[in-house]
Amino acid sequence: MRDDALLQVDAIDVFYGDFQALFDVSLTVKPGQVVAVIGANGAGKSTLLRTIAGLMHPRAGDIQFVGAGIGRAPAYDVVKSGIALVPEGRRLFQSLSVEENLKIGGQSGRPGPWSLDRIYQLFPVLSERRHLPATALSGGQQQMAAIGRALMSNPKLLLCDEISLGLAPIIVRDIYAQLPAIVGDGMSLIIVEQDIAQALKAASQVYCLQEGRIALQGAAHELTRDAISAAYFGV
């Protein structure tokens, strides 16, 4: 493993039962780096994030995080070591208020810069609606709450799964505008996106998944449009 890496995904194979979703996938994230994972529907992007977060476990290969193997660790331990996932579709807890959703994100008790107050500074609208049930929020506000909930665990690495999905472009722009404030403290980020332009703008390193395999990787500014669409669509 490379010494300067925060996260090193090392040649993992991941299965759903008999179905193999990831083949020999490797990926590196350095401290403070924003990495984008792109690919078509069903390419294995969400599976990759779920595996890093500990919800699934690789059948072969391993995952190193700050030097420790986490490939077999359950999700509730992975979050304590400093990885937080903003799941696809936001998945706020419906029986909890907005504030309770944020508080439960801080349940693991990791110290760090993120607190309720700071989340409310970042997304003031959540502060106004803190006592409402999570279901009372609009789609964009729910996404902010889901990001806030993940930040509350003070992660070193934040995994964002399709945060623009189903949101109006203007709201997506607002949320992405907050990214510098989020990564400002040296946090690393993996973003999974359908919106390639958005991903390329935000990230320094890009991985393209195709049918469970890494089809292309490189620095965001070096990748050509043609190379990406070739890797994306497999043409």
Added chain:
Amino acid sequence: MTEWLNVILQGVLIGGLYAMFAAGLSLIFGVMRLVNIAHGDLIVLAAYVALTVTEAMGIGPLTSLILVVPAMALIGYALQRLLLNRTLGDDLLPPLLVTFGLSIIIQNGLLELFTADSQKLKAGAVEIMTYHLAPGIWIGLLPLIQFIVAVAVIAGLQVLFYRTALGRAFRATSDDQSVAQLMGLDTRHVFAMAMALSLAVIAIAGVFLAVRSNFDPSIGPARLIFGFEAVIIGGLGSMWGTLAGGIILGVSQAIGAQIDPGWQLLAGHIVFLAILAVRPQGLFPKVSG
């Protein structure tokens, strides 16, 4: 007239006990969608634990709660961690059949240890103390204590569920198990805590049951049914609803018994079936959202 008022009053008071049967059942269903067929037998188990403790240490039943409640909670935690967590999943059968097997094990284990003889916990002077409320209306101290404890238990569960980190963890895990794990919650532990809490409530209910009337190893299933009926009458997922459900069941049984002693249980079942027919969501279902 006063005779009927007395009947209804006694029904309300016994309803508190039924609400405690129901609360433990409702709690674990709410958190992990598990229906514990052994619930009634665990209530009887708690009564026997209390019997053993009171006899061995020479203390009163109410004092014995200090030991019985944590002991039952511990049993609940272990039961969930070692056995019941393995049964949870999409399939309905395993939890149902495993708790059914557990019910048979507890009943016959108690039979083996304590025989089929009826037992009763003696609480001493409080058992016979009564208050004169109005001309012709009397209220026993013990039923009153039992009712107040029941209300306190329900209120306590309500506060725990909606005001504490543990309650938040219960609700979050119930909503979405895998995202709960992303929050650092070990759902196996959360479920075990819920079962421990359920058995703590069972312990209180079991002691009051044992003080109030005779018990033997075979009476568990009927307590499960009373608790279940109170849950459905009150409406799934509502703690105060279970109290109302318990009271309605208690009053129905008391009125039935007043008409004809053979009608006590039947009256309760019929009210339950009637409510199921006209209002299957229960009287006070949890408002969603």
Added chain:
Amino acid sequence: MSGYSVEHATRSSRVGVAVIAIALVVLATAPFWGDRQTLRLLAELFTFVALASLWNLLAGYAGLVSVGQQAFVGLGAYLLFAMVILAGVHPIAAIFIAGPIAALVSIPVAALTFRLRGAYFAIGTWVVAEVFRLLASQISVLGGGSGVSLPASVVIAMAPTRTAREFELYWLALGLTVLVLAAIVMLLRSRHGLALTAIRDNEVAAQSNGIDVTRVKLIVYVLTAFGTAMVGALIFLMKLRVSPDTAFSVNDWTAFVIFITVIGGIGRVEGPIIGTIIFFFMRQTLSDLGSLYLLIMGAVAIVVMLWAPKGLWGLIAERFGWQALPLQRHLVSTPQDKS
């Protein structure tokens, strides 16, 4: 050109059918080779095979996990005693009348209990059984809470000698059980059977494939009540005495039946047969232990449920690919005439 046809049989099921046919002949001639004790034990065994097969159909295939089937065992028993004692119906005729009446009664029962989901349905069916038990103990002409015996005149009228009567009851038990099993096999091989297997395997998927799950479940519930009541009537005709506590016993008619089905293999027709044999073997060898024996039974059921959820027959079937009854469907390539 070749086409495809659907076949049910496999080689093991052909062997299975042959074995079953031989067993049937042996069992049918039992009155000529067995003693009274053996006949009684076998007759009781048959009734448990029938009850467990019916419960298996209900819980294992239709997903209706009832712990209240004693409602229909007891209903059948009480219908028989009522018809025989109060209306002078012949006991054997009464068995066959009890079935359709119980089926009718099961419709409003289903209307109520189907409002409850999953495990709550289970306890709901139990409440219904309790209501039946309490109502039965209110019927004073049938002895109220203490129950009633079949009048001696009726018993004598059934057959001229005690031996003849026991032969008659034995064949009745065998016949009824074969009838129940045949009905279940035919149901599973019918169009409804395909729907049931689909529901067993995945209810949501079955629903989205256009199967009216509720309707299929209702049909199964009513048919099961039909069969269970007939078996219940026969059981208590053999016992010659009925009481609310024995007729509506959750232990005898549900706990044992569930144990049998789980041990043998739930969701498989062969399961209850294997399970009943194991159950009777355990009962004959362990019953001296008293309540400890029931405790062991509960523990065995839990262990099987957790570590071998498909039961003994499930293990055998998976290991060797056996099926004793021709129930699976597979496509067979068949040469067709060139025209």
